[in-house]
Amino acid sequence: MCGIIAVVGGEATAREAMTLACLDRIAHRGAPSGRGSTRELPTVPVTLGTNRLPIIGGASGTQPAISRSGAVMCAHNGEVYNFRALAEAAGLPPELSTSDTVVLTELLDCWGVERTLNAVRWEGALVAVDVTTGTVTAARDHLGIKPLYFATLPDATVLASELKALEPFGAVINEVPAGAFATFDVQDPVRVRTTTWWTAERSHPLASGRDPVDAIDDTVRAAVHARVPEEPYAVMLSGGLDSSLVLRHAIARNPDVTAFVLHRPGSPDVAVARRLCHDLDVRLVEVKGTSPEDLWQRAPEVVRIVESWEWHVVNHAAPMLPLITAIAEAGLRIVLTGEGADELYFGYIERRADGTPIVGEAELSQRRLMRLAQLGRTNCQRLDRMSMHSTIECRVPFLDREVIETALALTPATHRRNGVAKTLLKAAARRSLPDYVVNRPKLSLAKGAGYVYDQEHGGGVFAWIGDSASAEHTRAEVERFPYRFPVERVLVEWFVELGYHRAAFMRTATV
Numbered sequence: 001m002c003g004i005i006a007v008v009g010g011e012a013t014a015r016e017a018m019t020l021a022c023l024d025r026i027a028h029r030g031a032p033s034g035r036g037s038t039r040e041l042p043t044v045p046v047t048l049g050t051n052r053l054p055i056i057g058g059a060s061g062t063q064p065a066i067s068r069s070g071a072v073m074c075a076h077n078g079e080v081y082n083f084r085a086l087a088e089a090a091g092l093p094p095e096l097s098t099s100d101t102v103v104l105t106e107l108l109d110c111w112g113v114e115r116t117l118n119a120v121r122w123e124g125a126l127v128a129v130d131v132t133t134g135t136v137t138a139a140r141d142h143l144g145i146k147p148l149y150f151a152t153l154p155d156a157t158v159l160a161s162e163l164k165a166l167e168p169f170g171a172v173i174n175e176v177p178a179g180a181f182a183t184f185d186v187q188d189p190v191r192v193r194t195t196t197w198w199t200a201e202r203s204h205p206l207a208s209g210r211d212p213v214d215a216i217d218d219t220v221r222a223a224v225h226a227r228v229p230e231e232p233y234a235v236m237l238s239g240g241l242d243s244s245l246v247l248r249h250a251i252a253r254n255p256d257v258t259a260f261v262l263h264r265p266g267s268p269d270v271a272v273a274r275r276l277c278h279d280l281d282v283r284l285v286e287v288k289g290t291s292p293e294d295l296w297q298r299a300p301e302v303v304r305i306v307e308s309w310e311w312h313v314v315n316h317a318a319p320m321l322p323l324i325t326a327i328a329e330a331g332l333r334i335v336l337t338g339e340g341a342d343e344l345y346f347g348y349i350e351r352r353a354d355g356t357p358i359v360g361e362a363e364l365s366q367r368r369l370m371r372l373a374q375l376g377r378t379n380c381q382r383l384d385r386m387s388m389h390s391t392i393e394c395r396v397p398f399l400d401r402e403v404i405e406t407a408l409a410l411t412p413a414t415h416r417r418n419g420v421a422k423t424l425l426k427a428a429a430r431r432s433l434p435d436y437v438v439n440r441p442k443l444s445l446a447k448g449a450g451y452v453y454d455q456e457h458g459g460g461v462f463a464w465i466g467d468s469a470s471a472e473h474t475r476a477e478v479e480r481f482p483y484r485f486p487v488e489r490v491l492v493e494w495f496v497e498l499g500y501h502r503a504a505f506m507r508t509a510t511v
Contacts, residue, residue: 001146001393002063003029003051003161004075006127008136009189010045010156018158019049022165027051029077029161029388039064041073044186046129046136048075053391055079055229055333056100065101067109071131074105077161078124078146079395081226086119113137113181117197121226121402123395125176127159129186136184142198142401144178144376147384149503150192157189162385163307167499175505178376198401200369206409215406217428223400224249227336232256234327234335237284238448239272240440241422241429242338242347246397247282248432250336257282258330262323264289264450268443276437287326289319289449292463299462300494306385307503308377309481309495310510311488315460316445317382328390335387339379340398343371344407345422346415347442364412367511374510375399459487477501482509 003026007015019038027035030051038049048064056079064075080086083100090110096102107116108128117139125140125148138159140148150159151171159176160166166173176182179198185191206215228250235247237259251257259282263270270286277284290298295318303309306317327335342348350358350367358364380396387394397403407415410424417423421442429438447453451461464487477496483489495501 001029001053001055001079001388002034002075002077003027003165003388004077004125004127004148004159005049005161005165006075006136006138006159007047008045008157008159008184008186010153012040012045012047015040015045015047015156018156019047021168022158022160023049023051025165025168026160026162028391029053031391037063039066039073041066041070041129041131043131044129044134046073046186048073048127048129050075050077053333053393055393056083056098063101065099065105067105068096069109072105072109072128074101074108074126074128076101076104076124076126077148078122078126078141079227079393080104080120080122080124082121089119108137113139114195114197117181121400123399125161134186136186136189137181138176138184139181139197140176140178140376142179142404143372143380143399144175145380145384145396145399147376147381148176149173150176150182151502152190152192157184157192163500163503164304164498167502170499171502173503175376175503178373200372200404200408204405204409206406212410212414212424213427215409216424217431219400219403219406220245220397220425220428221249223397223403224336225253226400227395227397228253229334230254231334232258232332234330234332235259236323236335236337237261237273237277238269238338238443238445239276239437240269240338240443240448241426241433241438242341242398244276244338244433244437245425245429246336246338247276248280249397251280251282255282258285258332259283260285260287260323260327260335262287262289262319262445262449266452267448267450269448269450272437272440276434279434285326285330287323289451290322292451292454292461295319296462296464299491303491303494304498305389306382307500308381309483309488309492309500309506310378311460311485311491312510313378313382314491315462317386319446319449319451319461320382320386324386324390324392328392332392334393334395336395336397337383338398339383339396340375341422341425342442343368343375343379344398344404345425346412347422349421361412368408368412371511372404377506378510454487462487464490471497481507484509
């Protein structure tokens with residue numbers, strides 16, 4: 001993973017200075033040895049920069065990368081899990097097949113943007129310069145698992161992996177949509193054209209005769225295996241169905257794994273995690289959760305890191321601080337999680353705004369699509385910012401494109417038989433996990449860790465100490481946000497004070 005910056009347009013010296021300044025604001029996204037790398041092509045007014053966390057390719061994966069022909073330059077934040085197969089399909093020589101970014105750059109040169117995006121098994125975002133067309137392409141993966149934003153200045157457009165890199169410019173911040181790519185003309189960088197390359201609605205039914213449980217089992221297993229590295233790695237483990245299944249499949253690929261479980265007094269997760277890790281012969285690190293009082297003291301820092309004002313994002317981001325710190329202190333650079341399964345397989349009891357349950361097939365299908373579409377602002381944003389804050393790469397097997405398309409091919413009723421949530425996933429999991437895991441009731445990360453929510457003020461994990469007063473110059477901005485309860489209003493205040501309100505697309509609430 002990386003932090004990427006692009007400056008399109010403007011004078012060369014200014015571009016370089018802007019790129020380096022932006023990279024410095026997101027230095028945490030790269031290893032110390034991989035920070036502050038910039039590159040240009042001589043014929044186009046574009047500077048690309050990266051803070052690189054080198055996972056694949058070592059020195060051969062240095063970024064930004066330039067294709068053999070010299071026509072395409074690319075900066076990439078993410079991992080392409082099938083890059084070796086794609087290199088073979090494209091007929092690339094072996095020396096170009098050791099780095100996913102090098103392969104990606106060559107594919108963009110020979111296959112073009114849309115074909116490449118549809119071919120990669122990917123969690124990522126990229127910015128690519130094409131000399132032959134005089135364009136810059138900024139693209140995100142199918143669900144926006146990895147972030148990419150841009151701000152338009154009077155004579156340039158700046159793209160970045162985090163809002164905090166763009167906030168000092170004082171301009172409106174936009175996002176490159178999930179499953180889409182934005183195209184900028186280097187001679188007129190203010191204009192942007194957006195093209196959608198993937199939507200959940202395009203998913204197709206399963207092949208005739210294929211057993212749904214087999215399909216889910218096969219795709220989830222393959223997605224986990226694709227994301228397991230050759231080096232030692234971590235799994236965030238709650239002892240629940242989703243993270244336990246990821247761990248079980250992962251150790252079949254590489255047993256050099258350490259599981260990490262977060263717990264407070266009374267945590268229902270820790271006993272199950274201990275039992276499972278004992279049964280699987282997996283190392284387990286038990287991480288003590290921070291007190292609700294300390295979490296509230298650190299809440300402004302969490303808002304700064306996670307770049308969100310929404311309670312359900314910050315509430316589950318804050319307890320992750322000691323968990324991520326423990327993984328980093330163990331010297332591990334990659335962590336796998338079970339995020340995304342509840343959105344795909346109907347793990348939630350869905351309700352309307354008035355609290356009434358949603359039971360109709362069409363309405364449940366729409367709610368699932370809405371949840372998936374919002375992951376780039378909810379769970380994926382939380383995981384990306386919290387992990388990269390400690391320079392750790394987080395991988396999410398359940399959000400693999402093939403896993404998603406397989407789940408979407410099956411109706412809500414198929415996934416929730418006889419009122420049982422995640423029926424098919426549980427059936428697949430029984431082939432690999434004991435009943436004491438599969439039959440556990442669903443709990444959120446925070447509640448599973450043992451946090452007792454403040455129901456009176458909507459404080460969640462926080463020991464909330466009362467309202468704060470908005471400064472007069474920010475009060476109007478705060479009131480433009482649809483906060484839902486007192487604690488969330490305070491989160492909005494901090495969000496606005498940080499300047500993140502310039503991201504106008506963040507002024508709506510997610511589910």
